[in-house]
Amino acid sequence: MDTETLNTTQTALNLAPDPLVQFDVLQRVHEATLSGSRSPLSPRPVISESWERSLAAHIDPDDFRPPIVYQPDEVAEVRSAHPLHAVLPPLRELLVSIADESRHVMIVTDAEGIILWREGPANLCSQADPVGLCEGTGWSERAIGTNAMGTALAVDAPVQIYSAEHLVRTYHGWSCAAAPIHDPDTGELLGAIDVSGLLDALHPAMFSLVNATAQLAENHLRRRMEWLDEQLLTKNMPHLARLRGEPGALLTPTGRVIAADRLSRWPRRIAVDAERVLLDDGREAQVEPLAEGYLLRVPETRASRRPTLELSFLGDNPAAVINGRKLPLTLRRAEILALLALHPSGLTAEQLAFQLYGDDGNPTTVRAEIHRLRGQLGGQAMRAKPYQLCAEVEADFLTVRDALNAGDAAAAVAACPAPLLSRSDAPAIRAEREQLVVAVRTAVLGHPDLDVLWQFAQSGTGRDDVEVFERLTRELPASDPRQAVATARLDWLLGED
Known part of the structure; x- marks a missing residue:
């Protein structure tokens, strides 16, 4: 009434x-x-x-x-x-x-x-x-x-x-x-x-x-109430920070959510009359009393784990899969994902614009592209300010990097069948692609195992490398059938020059 x-x-x-x-x-x-x-x-x-x-x-x-x-x-x-x-x-x-x-x-x-x-x-x-x-x-x-x-x-x-x-x-x-x-x-x-x-x-x-x-x-x-919330936040934010990415929230004594990680959606209020509560999305959360208010934690389980983003960017046809779902990708969006994967702490729109376009980059154009990309990925996989991937990223070019850092040339060659985003002209992508090729090439040329060198020679990054085939023709035994193949390939490469 x-x-x-x-x-x-x-x-x-x-x-x-x-x-x-x-x-x-x-x-x-x-x-x-x-x-x-x-x-x-x-x-x-x-x-x-x-x-x-x-x-x-x-x-x-x-x-x-x-x-x-x-x-x-x-x-x-x-x-x-x-x-x-x-x-x-x-x-x-x-x-x-x-x-x-x-x-x-x-x-x-x-x-x-x-x-x-x-x-x-x-x-x-x-x-x-x-x-x-x-x-x-x-x-x-x-x-x-x-x-x-x-x-x-x-x-x-x-x-x-x-x-x-x-x-x-x-x-x-x-x-x-x-x-x-x-x-x-x-x-x-x-x-x-x-x-x-x-x-x-x-x-x-x-x-x-x-x-x-x-x-x-x-x-x-x-x-x-707002003043008390500020006091509560000042005292208890360190508890939330110590979760180190684990989903969590700070609650008032009445169970109202006043701060939370940005990766999850939380209800406005949580029942605090039990040690464990079931959230609307089916996750089970732990309610831990603090001196004032509560800390809500959601221990990671298979259901609550961060999204998994798989990137296959070595070659001409980049592909991305989020939690088993294939994403339609333009080359520009693949470039953005590659750059964010290479910078896990995140990049601003201005930094992305420079790395994608050089001095002529326009942050407004980048923001519009990322807005569409976030719509594809979902809010849990990417955050803003700075732009940052929040998913568990599994990328073939990162696998190559990890193998090189571990000194495992064989693994690096096996993981690197082609250059990174070979059709990309973005300055930062082009630089990363060239550095990755040089690093793999240097590792295999100095590796004593000719099988590793041969595998590199069959890849998109090594198949046109004269120095690689010179070493193969020089060191492979005459009885090895690969010796004749390597010699023919070297003659062809030298003839092309």
Whole structure:
């Protein structure tokens, strides 16, 4: 039910602006409705629905005594621990002075409708005490029937109650307006802010003022929550950093996610009432308590492991496979993937533009190309700022590099059937291709095993190398059939020159 509906008296009642005339009309509606006799007017929907709930809870319209939930010596301790304790200063600043001048009391309840604070003119407070409008008493609809505080909490919306719209007759001399206050963290009801006054002190702007004050209180709580989040982050970010790439998140004491690795999607809130929780995507996560808040960890399993990206870029026809799915590739996207694989710490758009195009590179062009590439790979395989591959990369040209670094010439030759992206003219790719060929060639020419040299001679990088075939023709025995093949190939190469 919206605020406008709750605050409109004209929907069912054509009331005069004079509070005493309103009282007379509402009194007749109240008596007719409760007695079951016919009334020329109907109560507002919010009122009739509240009366129904109150009567169903066995509230006696002639019994005005709200229950005493907390004794005076207990109230101070309860409210000091209540979240709304933090918003009392701005509430006082906005409402109490106005309440004093307009002969109203300001009241703040908890989510159960129990009054925790009441402030206002001393003479009005002395009139409120005998009817139980005081700290420690319960004002939910279940406790005392229709009233602004209890009804606002029941419908979770601002409400104004005029005189005889109260179910209990004792309160027909009072009018009040109330609005609920929510926890910005969990969204749960924390309580209500209420302004109550005697019938002749009713001010038409009070409903709007109370509603605005409730919003002010929620904004104050939100700013406080954000400040506490910052404190929590400052203290606990090292815990997240120590996961070293393992999926994880930092949680507030209520389980709200405030920081996480960029490789995973997390829900807004995690249940923290168990050591292990099942995430929406099926992963099982561990909840580890910290001094403040929690660290959520997702130990790597087969299901949660990083994506695997396989790159076959040696030769004329580059191919890429992500988690078993083949990716359609243009040469430019293959070049980008190769450069990112060669720079695992990542590259900026400016760096990529220079490596792809030289001094004429345009970072905007690179960003557009990477945007399309990320769409193919998925967000878990590539991140931005800087652009970086987050998948487990298995690349044939990296395998060649690793073999060379390990001094295993045979493995390097076996893994290098052709040059890197042989059709690419990108400056950085061309340089890497030439360096890789030179490194493999140098390794095999200095290797004593002629089988390794022969294998290199059959590859796309060695088949036109005169020096390779000179050594083969010189060192292969005349009885080795490869000697004649090597001699013929050398003669052809020399003839080509």
